[in-house]
Amino acid sequence: MSIDWNDVYRTTFPDLVRFLHRKVWDEERARDLAQEAFVRALRHEPKKPRPWLFQVAANLARDEARTVLRRKKHLVLLKTEVERREESLPDPGSDLEEKERWQGVRRALDALSEKDREALLLWDAGQSYTEIAKELGLAVGAVGTTLARARKRLASAYEQGEEANVARR
Amino acid sequence: MSHVDEGALHAYLDGALDEYPTVEADAVRHHLDVCADCAARLEEVRLLRFRADEILGLATPRVAAPSFEELRAYVRATRPPASPASARLNRLGWAASVLVALGVGWMVRDGQLDRALVPTDGLIVPVQPATEGASTATPPVNADAAGDGGAETVDVGGPEVVPVAGEEREDVDGTDVSSTPTVGAAGVAADGGTTPEEPVEGTTVAEGAAAQDEATSTVVVTDAAISSPADAGASESGELDVPAVTAASVARAELPLTGTTTTVRLPSLDDPNRERFAGGGIVSSRLETRAVRPIGGRGGRVEEVRLDGSGEPSLVVPGVDVVLYENLGEGTTPLGVHIVQQLDDGLRLDIYHLPEGVDPSVLPPLGSDRNEVRGDRDGEWVILRAYLPSDRLVGLLARLNPDG
Numbered sequence: 145m146s147i148d149w150n151d152v153y154r155t156t157f158p159d160l161v162r163f164l165h166r167k168v169w170d171e172e173r174a175r176d177l178a179q180e181a182f183v184r185a186l187r188h189e190p191k192k193p194r195p196w197l198f199q200v201a202a203n204l205a206r207d208e209a210r211t212v213l214r215r216k217k218h219l220v221l222l223k224t225e226v227e228r229r230e231e232s233l234p235d236p237g238s239d240l241e242e243k244e245r246w247q248g249v250r251r252a253l254d255a256l257s258e259k260d261r262e263a264l265l266l267w268d269a270g271q272s273y274t275e276i277a278k279e280l281g282l283a284v285g286a287v288g289t290t291l292a293r294a295r296k297r298l299a300s301a302y303e304q305g306e307e308a309n310v311a312r313r
Numbered sequence: 314m315s316h317v318d319e320g321a322l323h324a325y326l327d328g329a330l331d332e333y334p335t336v337e338a339d340a341v342r343h344h345l346d347v348c349a350d351c352a353a354r355l356e357e358v359r360l361l362r363f364r365a366d367e368i369l370g371l372a373t374p375r376v377a378a379p380s381f382e383e384l385r386a387y388v389r390a391t392r393p394p395a396s397p398a399s400a401r402l403n404r405l406g407w408a409a410s411v412l413v414a415l416g417v418g419w420m421v422r423d424g425q426l427d428r429a430l431v432p433t434d435g436l437i438v439p440v441q442p443a444t445e446g447a448s449t450a451t452p453p454v455n456a457d458a459a460g461d462g463g464a465e466t467v468d469v470g471g472p473e474v475v476p477v478a479g480e481e482r483e484d485v486d487g488t489d490v491s492s493t494p495t496v497g498a499a500g501v502a503a504d505g506g507t508t509p510e511e512p513v514e515g516t517t518v519a520e521g522a523a524a525q526d527e528a529t530s531t532v533v534v535t536d537a538a539i540s541s542p543a544d545a546g547a548s549e550s551g552e553l554d555v556p557a558v559t560a561a562s563v564a565r566a567e568l569p570l571t572g573t574t575t576t577v578r579l580p581s582l583d584d585p586n587r588e589r590f591a592g593g594g595i596v597s598s599r600l601e602t603r604a605v606r607p608i609g610g611r612g613g614r615v616e617e618v619r620l621d622g623s624g625e626p627s628l629v630v631p632g633v634d635v636v637l638y639e640n641l642g643e644g645t646t647p648l649g650v651h652i653v654q655q656l657d658d659g660l661r662l663d664i665y666h667l668p669e670g671v672d673p674s675v676l677p678p679l680g681s682d683r684n685e686v687r688g689d690r691d692g693e694w695v696i697l698r699a700y701l702p703s704d705r706l707v708g709l710l711a712r713l714n715p716d717g
Contacts, residue, residue, distance in 0.1 A: 155379045167375035174374055179384065184678070186388040196674070251370040268369050273329040279603040284332050288320030292358070293325070295365035302368045 152193045153182060163269035166252045170248055187302075194257050195275045198266060202279075205292035248305050255301035260294035265293055317341050317351045322358045331447075521540060572681040575703040628666055630654055630712050641665070641675070648675055660699055663711065667694040688711055 157178055164174035181200045190196035218236040253261050260281055266276045282290065316327075321341050324330050330338040345351055361535065377406055628634055629652055637653035648668040656662055669692040679685050681699065686706035688695040697706045 149385075150381045153378075153384065157378045158376045161374055161376045161378070166369070166372060169372075175376065175378065182384055183388050183391075185567045186385065188674075189366040190674075200678065207677055207680070245371045249368055252368060254322070255682035262367070264369075267327070268366070269558065273324065273327070273332045285320065285324075285337075288321075288322075288327070288329065289318070292319045293324045295323070295361050298368055299361060 147193060149186060156194055156197055159269040160197055160209060161263050164201055164205055166265050168208050169246060178203060195278060198271060199279060239285050248302060251305050252298050252302035255296055260290055263287060264292045264294040317344055322355050326359055326362055424426055435567055572679060574685045576687045628652060663698040665696040669693050
């Protein structure tokens with residue numbers, strides 16, 4: 145049975161961006177990586193597009209993180225003190241509140257174990273328990289337990305972060 | 314039935330009970346109908362689930378996707394050309410199949426062939442052609458290497474690879490492709506690829522010019538070329554003549570073509586008639602997911618290859634520093650082993666051993682800055698990735714189990 149890639153793209157692309165955004169924390173980059181995943185899928189034509197796309201996306205995000213880390217190290221060596229100071233000033237055009245919200249969510253997600261975080265992000269991106277189980281090497285029945293733990297930890301970590309923010313102000 | 318566990322409560326609210334065994338799913342639903350305690354717990358889980366969704370929703374990106382038609386058009390425009398190399402090899406009756414796939418950016422690292430012409434200080438610096446004896450590796454000016462029209466077929470790592478000056482190469486048993494069904498049949502460098510290859514930048518001109526090995530035919534920009542553009546073959550009109558790339562020239566160029574995957578079928582360990590790999594070594598790599606040799610996790614140099622007569626190969630290239638050794642995959646299903654070694658020239662070599670049933674697609678994308686060689690034996694894979702020409706990688710693959 146041939147795959148309707150237009151339909152796959154329409155239904156999966158937003159979920160993929162959502163998934164990637166919680167990994168790279170950059171809207172534009174998340175979109176670029178999602179596009180890259182689809183480009184590869186259209187070349188590779190996997191039989192099961194959706195799980196394939198999420199696996200490739202996860203790999204791309206992981207590579208991205210390593211690249212960013214290398215780039216940051218490189219930039220630290222090159223930047224002058226002036227440039228560093230200028231960069232630390234907030235961009236007057238940016239949505240500070242939005243960035244702060246993202247930071248809070250990011251901190252909360254960072255409090256989860258890698259597997260729990262991955263399960264939660266995959267679920268949030270619309271993957272089924274079966275797909276999540278396959279991606280993470282779990283039994284289907286274990287996915288619910290993993291999500292239970294992840295949600296509990298996320299909520300707790302986020303609340304703690306918010307309390308700490310309030311205390312600082 | 315005992316009370317419903319928390320995982321099942323979440324599955325119930327996630328609508329995932331249908332993915333459970335039917336008997337189990339029905340039991341959960343029935344129990345929730347009759348047990349007040351579990352019903353109360355279900356409401357707590359419902360609130361927790363709602364809260365978690367709310368938190369994640371605080372970081373929802375704005376999604377603006379290109380149209381699918383645009384995406385499709387881009388994929389078509391950049392699709393790697395099908396290589397006739399496999400058909401040619403079939404006609405030659407190779408026992409090993411060597412599949413060559415071109416990735417984007419195969420000549421210059423960032424995929425821009427026309428960057429062979431480098432503007433510097435107002436001068437156009439031509440790419441110096443290779444020295445005599447090796448065909449030029451200079452790319453055409455406006456070639457779209459990954460495009461459909463006019464793209465050259467590249468034969469990488471075939472038996473006609475010319476030895477690189479400065480390296481010693483053993484006689485290659487498999488050079489006569491039609492009669493010797495050896496694996497790979499690429500030349501095996503005596504040093505196993507530790508002779509450094511200058512990465513092809515082609516975009517910068519350093520003071521004093523980029524160094525190059527004459528016989529490697531890598532892209533070079535020299536002071537001589539800058540000072541005497543006529544030597545670069547400028548036509549009378551002042552335009553530069555850039556020799557076209559041919560398949561043979563690329564094969565001989567020893568350029569570290571990037572984004573290239575070469576697949577080699579390895580002889581079965583049980584095959585008594587298996588041919589020795591070119592250079593005398595038996596290429597084999599059998600993954601032992603349980604009897605993984607402890608080599609210190611990180612660091613350490615493997616000097617000896619342990620051959621105990623059982624045909625067990627080495628997981629690493631002997632004599633090369635091991636930087637990282639880790640298991641792949643989590644949970645109950647190991648996906649294999651990942652090893653990082655540092656070649657003497659500082660280049661990083663990634664080795665992946667995947668057991669039967671694990672597809673190489675589980676690995677991170679190759680990217681456009683490295684090449685890859687995959688050894689396939691009956692569904693088990695050993696995969697090498699590095700910024701080296703494919704024939705070098707094949708040579709390193711052979712060293713995973715040299716003749717004892």
